[in-house]
Amino acid sequence: MLSEEVIRELKEIVGDEYVVTDPADLYVYGFDASIHHRDADVVVRPHSTEEVSRIVKLANRRKIPIMPRGAGTALAGQAVPVDGGIVIDLQEMNKVLDIRVEDLYVIVQPGVVYAELNKILKPYGFFFPPTPGSASVCTIGGMVAVNASGMRALKYGATRDYVMALEVVLPTGEVVRMGTRTIKNSSGYQLEKLFVGSEGTLGVITEVTLRLQPLPPERAVTIAAFRTLKEAGQGVSNIIADGYLPSALEIMDDVCIDAVNKHKNAGLPQCAGILIVEVEGHKEVVEEDLKRVARILKESGAFQVEYTRDPEEMARIWSARSAVLPALSSYGETFVSVSLADDMSVPISKVADAVVAYREIAKKYGFVIGIYGHAGDGNLHTKFLLDPKSEEHWKMAEKAVGEIYDVTLKLGGTVSGEHGIAITKAPYMKKERASVLPLMKKIKEVIDPNNIMNPRKMAYWENGIIQYLRYPVGRK
Numbered sequence: 130m131l132s133e134e135v136i137r138e139l140k141e142i143v144g145d146e147y148v149v150t151d152p153a154d155l156y157v158y159g160f161d162a163s164i165h166h167r168d169a170d171v172v173v174r175p176h177s178t179e180e181v182s183r184i185v186k187l188a189n190r191r192k193i194p195i196m197p198r199g200a201g202t203a204l205a206g207q208a209v210p211v212d213g214g215i216v217i218d219l220q221e222m223n224k225v226l227d228i229r230v231e232d233l234y235v236i237v238q239p240g241v242v243y244a245e246l247n248k249i250l251k252p253y254g255f256f257f258p259p260t261p262g263s264a265s266v267c268t269i270g271g272m273v274a275v276n277a278s279g280m281r282a283l284k285y286g287a288t289r290d291y292v293m294a295l296e297v298v299l300p301t302g303e304v305v306r307m308g309t310r311t312i313k314n315s316s317g318y319q320l321e322k323l324f325v326g327s328e329g330t331l332g333v334i335t336e337v338t339l340r341l342q343p344l345p346p347e348r349a350v351t352i353a354a355f356r357t358l359k360e361a362g363q364g365v366s367n368i369i370a371d372g373y374l375p376s377a378l379e380i381m382d383d384v385c386i387d388a389v390n391k392h393k394n395a396g397l398p399q400c401a402g403i404l405i406v407e408v409e410g411h412k413e414v415v416e417e418d419l420k421r422v423a424r425i426l427k428e429s430g431a432f433q434v435e436y437t438r439d440p441e442e443m444a445r446i447w448s449a450r451s452a453v454l455p456a457l458s459s460y461g462e463t464f465v466s467v468s469l470a471d472d473m474s475v476p477i478s479k480v481a482d483a484v485v486a487y488r489e490i491a492k493k494y495g496f497v498i499g500i501y502g503h504a505g506d507g508n509l510h511t512k513f514l515l516d517p518k519s520e521e522h523w524k525m526a527e528k529a530v531g532e533i534y535d536v537t538l539k540l541g542g543t544v545s546g547e548h549g550i551a552i553t554k555a556p557y558m559k560k561e562r563a564s565v566l567p568l569m570k571k572i573k574e575v576i577d578p579n580n581i582m583n584p585r586k587m588a589y590w591e592n593g594i595i596q597y598l599r600y601p602v603g604r605k
């Protein structure tokens with residue numbers, strides 16, 4: 130609990146209206162989209178960099194933990210304030226400050242929502258490509274802090290590849306600007322990239338300069354149905370090995386297809402696995418690419434290949450794909466879908482091996498899992514369906530998760546392709562990055578000597594992952 134004096138000082142900085150102390154609100158601010166929860170102690174909603182700087186100075190002076198927060202959609206516990214302190218909600222800082230399409234950049238405040246930004250950019254004929262599944266709500270600050278990406282990363286890269294410059298409030302309260310507004314930059318350490326993926330542990334991002342891409346003239350989408358998941362996985366590497374780079378290449382297994390068909394009446398082909406492939410370019414290029422993709426998919430074993438160029442039909446397919454997470458959540462009556470090993474990335478040629486191995490591990494422990502993801506870039510999601518009140522289920526799931534990560538690392542992969550580390554993946558990231566952990570800790574100690582920024586996350590998480598659960602474990 131924070132003292133009355135601290136609350137009063139916070140009110141002086143941002144105004145009474147923008148300091149949240151109501152217990153019901155603090156309970157809600159204790160969630161993100163992960164399995165974890167802890168009530169917030171206080172939430173402040175600043176409107177300017179100067180206000181953020183004053184809040185951080187206050188916290189640093191009194192050694193109070195700080196947790197920056199965007200929309201709270203993080204999947205590994207990044208936005209859960211496990212050590213309490215001050216949550217800084219950046220959603221009031223939501224202005225697009227400058228659009229310079231002739232210079233290929235846009236400058237935004239951190240609270241701008243991804244989909245809103247692209248709506249604003251569309252009339253200019255440009256876009257910011259990463260396309261996370263949470264596009265309609267997640268903020269640019271949150272995307273930078275987690276290095277978010279999504280279905281277009283294969284062709285266009287992740288958020289990291291678009292961050293040209295940042296304004297950051299350091300843990301001392303000092304405001305620094307890093308990076309440039311030029312396409313090229315070899316001017317010293319690229320510190321702006323260090324803050325990408327820092328998950329609120331190094332400072333508060335208060336302004337972002339993002340590179341833009343021109344919108345393609347046309348898009349089309351192909352759906353291919355397979356009799357085995359391995360064949361679908363093989364189809365992914367066959368497309369890439371043919372020298373073709375689609376703008377999106379997604380995989381969904383039978384569990385995800387069934388869940389989405391029931392939840393949304395999506396009408397996806399019910400089979401062992403589907404691939405959804407997006408091609409883009411000028412009309413003639415799209416036509417040629419559709420033929421090429423269909424040929425590769427059929428050679429890979431697809432028993433049905435269909436395509437559409439109708440924007441409404443494409444939107445229907447992408448909305449079915451985006452519905453996987455909510456559809457799995459309501460799939461079973463007692464079981465819910467939880468994010469545990471939800472974000473592995475393997476080299477593209479290992480996708481088929483990975484999906485088969487994940488399914489085997491789940492089976493060994495008696496779990497149903499849904500497997501889906503951005504298979505074109507090797508990024509796979511698994512969602513466990515379990516009884517969240519059962520301690521036994523959590524214990525078994527933790528064992529299965531360890532095995533999934535071991536297989537992933539053996540295949541040359543990483544424990545997180547896009548959702549980040551925080552709590553749920555910390556022990557496994559520490560295993561993967563053992564040789565650089567001391568350096569990561571030194572960087573943190575230099576930038577944040579009082580350890581106030583989102584403490585005890587990532588390299589500093591010392592426990593197992595079944596901690597601070599949002600579920601009433603053990604209760605009937």
Ligand SMILES: Cc1cc2nc3c(=O)[nH]c(=O)nc-3n(C[C@H](O)[C@H](O)[C@H](O)COP(=O)(O)OP(=O)(O)OC[C@H]3O[C@@H](n4cnc5c(N)ncnc54)[C@H](O)[C@@H]3O)c2cc1C
Pocket residue numbers: 161162196197198199200201202203204207208219239260261262263266267268269270271272273274275276277278279280327328329330332333334335454547548583
């Ligand atoms: C349905 C669903 C689908 C998703 N799909 C994808 C996907 O396809 N790809 C993907 O990458 N992720 C996905 N995610 C995860 C999540 O949406 C992303 O990580 C997103 O970038 C988080 O943004 P946010 O605004 O919600 O940040 P939050 O959850 O509020 O915060 C995330 C982290 O960023 C830090 N942070 C936030 N703002 C700032 C700031 N201004 N300065 C410093 N640190 C800050 C926080 O401290 C925290 O550590 C999905 C989540 C859901 C619920």
